[in-house]
Amino acid sequence: MFNTAVTAYNYLINEVLVLKSFAMKRIIVVGNGMVGYKFCEKLTAHSKEYNIIVYGEEPRPAYDRVHLSAFFSGSAADDLLMAPRSWYEENDIALHTGELVTEINRVEKTILTHSGKKDHYDYLILATGSSAFVPKLDGVERNGVFVYRTIEDLNQIKEYASGISSAAVMGGGLLGLEAAKAMIDLNLETHVVEFAQRLMPRQIDDAGSSILMHKLTGLGITIHTNKATTKIEGNGKLEGLAFADGTFLKVDMLVISAGIRPRDELAKASGLNVHARGGIVINEYTRTSDEFIYAIGESAVFNNMVYGLVAPGYEMAEVAVQQITGERDKTFAGFDMSTKLKLIGIDVGSFGDPFCEITAGVPIIMQDRRNGVYKRINISEDGKHLLGGILIGDASQYNLFHQMVVNKMPLPAQPEMLIFGSPRKGEEGAGLKDLPDSAQICACENVSKGDIACQVRDKMVTTLEGIKKSTKACTGCGGCTPMVNDILKLTLESLGHKVKKTLCQHFDYSRQELFDLIKIKELKTYDAVLDLHGIGDGCEVCKPAVASLLASIWNEPIVSQPVIQDTNDRFLANIQKGGTYSVVPRIAGGEITPEKLIVIGRVAKRFNLYTKITGGQRIDMFGARMDQLPEIWEMLIDAGFESGHAYGKSLRTIKSCVGSTWCRFGVQDSVAYAIFIENRYKGIRSPHKLKGAVSGCIRECAEAQSKDFGIIATEKGWNLYVGGNGGSRPQHAKLLVNDVDMDTCTKLIDRFLMFYIRTADPLTRTATWLNKMEGGLEYLRDVIVNDSLGIAQQLENEMEEIIQNYECEWKKVVDNPELQQQYKHFINSEEIDSTLSFVETRGQKAPSDWNPIRQNKLK
Amino acid sequence: MELLNELKMHSVSSTDNINVWFKAARTTDFPENGGACVKYKGLQIAVFNFSRRGEWYACQNLCPHKMQMALSRGLIGSHNNEPKVACPFHKKTFSLQTGECLNAEEEKIAVFPVKIEDGFLYIGFAR
Ligand code: SRM
Ligand SMILES: Cc1cc2nc3c(=O)[nH]c(=O)nc-3n(C[C@H](O)[C@H](O)[C@H](O)COP(=O)(O)OP(=O)(O)OC[C@H]3O[C@@H](n4cnc5c(N)ncnc54)[C@H](O)[C@@H]3O)c2cc1C
Ligand code: SF4
Ligand code: FES
Numbered sequence: 004m005f006n007t008a009v010t011a012y013n014y015l016i017n018e019v020l021v022l023k024s025f026a027m028k029r030i031i032v033v034g035n036g037m038v039g040y041k042f043c044e045k046l047t048a049h050s051k052e053y054n055i056i057v058y059g060e061e062p063r064p065a066y067d068r069v070h071l072s073a074f075f076s077g078s079a080a081d082d083l084l085m086a087p088r089s090w091y092e093e094n095d096i097a098l099h100t101g102e103l104v105t106e107i108n109r110v111e112k113t114i115l116t117h118s119g120k121k122d123h124y125d126y127l128i129l130a131t132g133s134s135a136f137v138p139k140l141d142g143v144e145r146n147g148v149f150v151y152r153t154i155e156d157l158n159q160i161k162e163y164a165s166g167i168s169s170a171a172v173m174g175g176g177l178l179g180l181e182a183a184k185a186m187i188d189l190n191l192e193t194h195v196v197e198f199a200q201r202l203m204p205r206q207i208d209d210a211g212s213s214i215l216m217h218k219l220t221g222l223g224i225t226i227h228t229n230k231a232t233t234k235i236e237g238n239g240k241l242e243g244l245a246f247a248d249g250t251f252l253k254v255d256m257l258v259i260s261a262g263i264r265p266r267d268e269l270a271k272a273s274g275l276n277v278h279a280r281g282g283i284v285i286n287e288y289t290r291t292s293d294e295f296i297y298a299i300g301e302s303a304v305f306n307n308m309v310y311g312l313v314a315p316g317y318e319m320a321e322v323a324v325q326q327i328t329g330e331r332d333k334t335f336a337g338f339d340m341s342t343k344l345k346l347i348g349i350d351v352g353s354f355g356d357p358f359c360e361i362t363a364g365v366p367i368i369m370q371d372r373r374n375g376v377y378k379r380i381n382i383s384e385d386g387k388h389l390l391g392g393i394l395i396g397d398a399s400q401y402n403l404f405h406q407m408v409v410n411k412m413p414l415p416a417q418p419e420m421l422i423f424g425s426p427r428k429g430e431e432g433a434g435l436k437d438l439p440d441s442a443q444i445c446a447c448e449n450v451s452k453g454d455i456a457c458q459v460r461d462k463m464v465t466t467l468e469g470i471k472k473s474t475k476a477c478t479g480c481g482g483c484t485p486m487v488n489d490i491l492k493l494t495l496e497s498l499g500h501k502v503k504k505t506l507c508q509h510f511d512y513s514r515q516e517l518f519d520l521i522k523i524k525e526l527k528t529y530d531a532v533l534d535l536h537g538i539g540d541g542c543e544v545c546k547p548a549v550a551s552l553l554a555s556i557w558n559e560p561i562v563s564q565p566v567i568q569d570t571n572d573r574f575l576a577n578i579q580k581g582g583t584y585s586v587v588p589r590i591a592g593g594e595i596t597p598e599k600l601i602v603i604g605r606v607a608k609r610f611n612l613y614t615k616i617t618g619g620q621r622i623d624m625f626g627a628r629m630d631q632l633p634e635i636w637e638m639l640i641d642a643g644f645e646s647g648h649a650y651g652k653s654l655r656t657i658k659s660c661v662g663s664t665w666c667r668f669g670v671q672d673s674v675a676y677a678i679f680i681e682n683r684y685k686g687i688r689s690p691h692k693l694k695g696a697v698s699g700c701i702r703e704c705a706e707a708q709s710k711d712f713g714i715i716a717t718e719k720g721w722n723l724y725v726g727g728n729g730g731s732r733p734q735h736a737k738l739l740v741n742d743v744d745m746d747t748c749t750k751l752i753d754r755f756l757m758f759y760i761r762t763a764d765p766l767t768r769t770a771t772w773l774n775k776m777e778g779g780l781e782y783l784r785d786v787i788v789n790d791s792l793g794i795a796q797q798l799e800n801e802m803e804e805i806i807q808n809y810e811c812e813w814k815k816v817v818d819n820p821e822l823q824q825q826y827k828h829f830i831n832s833e834e835i836d837s838t839l840s841f842v843e844t845r846g847q848k849a850p851s852d853w854n855p856i857r858q859n860k861l862k
Numbered sequence: 863m864e865l866l867n868e869l870k871m872h873s874v875s876s877t878d879n880i881n882v883w884f885k886a887a888r889t890t891d892f893p894e895n896g897g898a899c900v901k902y903k904g905l906q907i908a909v910f911n912f913s914r915r916g917e918w919y920a921c922q923n924l925c926p927h928k929m930q931m932a933l934s935r936g937l938i939g940s941h942n943n944e945p946k947v948a949c950p951f952h953k954k955t956f957s958l959q960t961g962e963c964l965n966a967e968e969e970k971i972a973v974f975p976v977k978i979e980d981g982f983l984y985i986g987f988a989r
Pocket of ligand 1: 587620731732
């Protein structure tokens, strides 16, 4: 093995090392995973007095394992890196990847790698993490059996998946469910096989599991609980699983996610104390049984426990850094293992003691099978504290409850109100107020409530951006962002700052106040508004916000003030990856004639545009160069199309189902009504985009209840729903009125939209606006239906006026050569942008990827 | 990356090392309080007519965040009186005076001196 070159190299290293070691302490980190990386980051931030050398077995620098599944949804491996290689260079860290440490000589204080490299340390940090546990089953060696731990694993899974149709995941825990979602994303028929009688047995109870199972089944995952796998059948490659109960499941691939095993083999071989169930034993200083060796992250065992999450690993890294640098005011004292399931699209949270196992307590349970929501909170026997609990289907209170447990906050007199009925406005803030300063808000970066408050109080940081920059809070998983924002506001308020929802530093008014000012003073331009009511020169926040107000109030074409519009409104098209634009003509209600379809095809062909049917029942053409836009639209407008306002904060689409004309169940003509509504509100500028839908009967094929306003036909008329939303926080719309006739329905939508346009904050969808409204739906109904404020007539008139002023913006541009001037990439040349680059995907064009390819192209 | 190096090669550190005053376009061609993109050799330069302040600025058109040729299409404004431009893609903002990123930790962008003569805008380059 040892050739002379290596020996000579080692000799040299030793010489150099002996000399150097007088100057700087050598810290060797074994393992370049998330925690090993964090250690480096923390140590270099602390001091540059150390020589840091990292050995990692994997071929690439540390990456974000927590978001590993993003690799399936298109993230490149490079996007997942914790830091690029250059970061290590800049910080003088010697990083050796693809290098497995095989021996520690604790007497000489050296390590040896598989390729024969020898290195000396003053302190050794073991951050070797863990590996997936693979049960000793008959047939595990077959082709098609994988684990889910590294980028390489995922690469192999992806490759294998391309030729098959089904997969099973063994293990229904957190990781298993995440893997199952990935299988669905790979378009495989997906099964989850769990040995216990419920899913996530360590986090949730039977009742919770049954609701979760129901939801997963809805995603297309088949769940098998109470299944002990006895054999992996097949012939070379896997063909199916045999279970102890005699049943058989035919699948093409198996992903094992049956737990983790700490990687303690190196520690064990060198005589360090390891735990009987695996893991390197450490004390509260993260020190192993050798005073010069520390272990951190998933390879370590503290108090008989392996911590399989990043946050405790980061905490250990901090403790180890403090030990080495001599600061030493922090010790590791265990860690709360509360978790929230991410990714799968179903809220699942488990916090504190979810089963009343540690302390006796009384559970309060709310179960709503219809909406698939299950909430359990465990109250201490004296009724004073929250011990833990489970949230399924709606984990929006997870952060708050978790903090209540961690900080032993006193419970309100009627703790059941925490989970029955939605919390009333303001109550969540009150909960925050009672949190002690030590409460950890951002677990990833270990930022406490006190840290945030201190930034506000002493360092005058007054914006969320500022807090993110100075504390790093919200920069990990981002889950704490709403809480951090609330704490920021709370602290500002406590300092006597009136926390007014002002637009930005240039306007001391809320959007609603500006609406009134613009209207009363009849202001028509941004400059006039800024001169009269603002300071400074404006910015990317207030310009589009005021532009939207001007458009809502006067409905003058936005093309008259292009430079205050967001880029999409300026060029009347959505800017896309790579800098090209998309083109979406209006196809009201999703109804289109064959002739018009042919025109779209012709346009797309002529300009080589990528075409796709959108989620809004129309057709999007992507990849148009800016200079092509006027010509494209000219063709479309000649054929009778209009702008679809896909770029604006304005009405998008009214989806329809085919309705009574064709459908045997339909009770009203939903298509006709959808087209009518879409044409009525097209072009109206609003605080955020607006979407609607009309369904022809209660089967609801148009998904009207997920829209800002949705209409469902009944035998007697129409039901009107408002405040629905898709997006990342989906919410069903609420029933405003039922069985009204079409005219009444339209009148009510007029009022609803105008009330929203007048009073909502910028970029607030109707759902959020309604959620925040004092009095909620009842109040809204009073204003809109019962006219409690006496403004109904006025709202209707204002709406009528805007509708009368409608003009297609693109028609204006097409008719006016002057307005076409700005559609040029260069002001001093007719050339096009030479950095645009495309690839071919499934027979159509696509932009090159964000980073890697594009940068190559620029080379 | 060469593009970035090239940008650096052409930028000037002080008014002394301006060797080329490039005649870009008529001042009236630029939108008021907005930007446009100028082609100079292989480079794309974003030029802003900040008429509200009576000032002109030039910087690289390339946004360092995701390497998009986009800054000339961004909204301009001020942050505590410092003139800035916001990239249309993800709203990273950059000072038009120093090129520094103001709301994130992106690389600094190159800024270039400008002058107006006889109704034309000129941009100063080192070469
Ligand atoms: C094209 C399309 C996806 C598709 O291929 O189907 C799409 C594409 C985009 N969506 Fe969407 N959304 C599309 C349907 C939807 C839907 C489904 C629907 O409308 O039925 C939703 C969920 C429903 C909802 O809005 O409540 C949806 C929720 C979003 C959101 C999240 C909104 C929220 O309230 O959370 C954003 C982000 C935003 O607006 O801030 C977004 C933003 C975007 C943007 C504008 C992102 C951007 O700035 O580039 C995408 C631009 C496309 C382009 O260049 O034209 N898109 N987007 C769909 C166009 C529909 C249309 O014909 O206009
Ligand atoms: C799919 C998935 C999803 C997850 N989701 C979450 C989540 O949502 N939240 C959460 O908190 N946690 C989550 N985790 C767990 C989290 O990723 C781990 O807690 C974390 O990665 C542990 O970091 P570590 O540095 O201790 O170990 P690792 O990241 O495993 O790194 C250890 C590294 O050391 C290397 N190594 C081992 N032995 C040697 C040696 N002898 N020589 C050289 N190198 C060696 C290994 O190859 C590895 O690269 C998830 C894990 C997975 C796999
Ligand atoms: S914004 Fe919409 S279209 Fe764009 S990636 Fe997200 S979900 Fe898809
Ligand atoms: S590309 Fe400019 S901000 Fe992202």
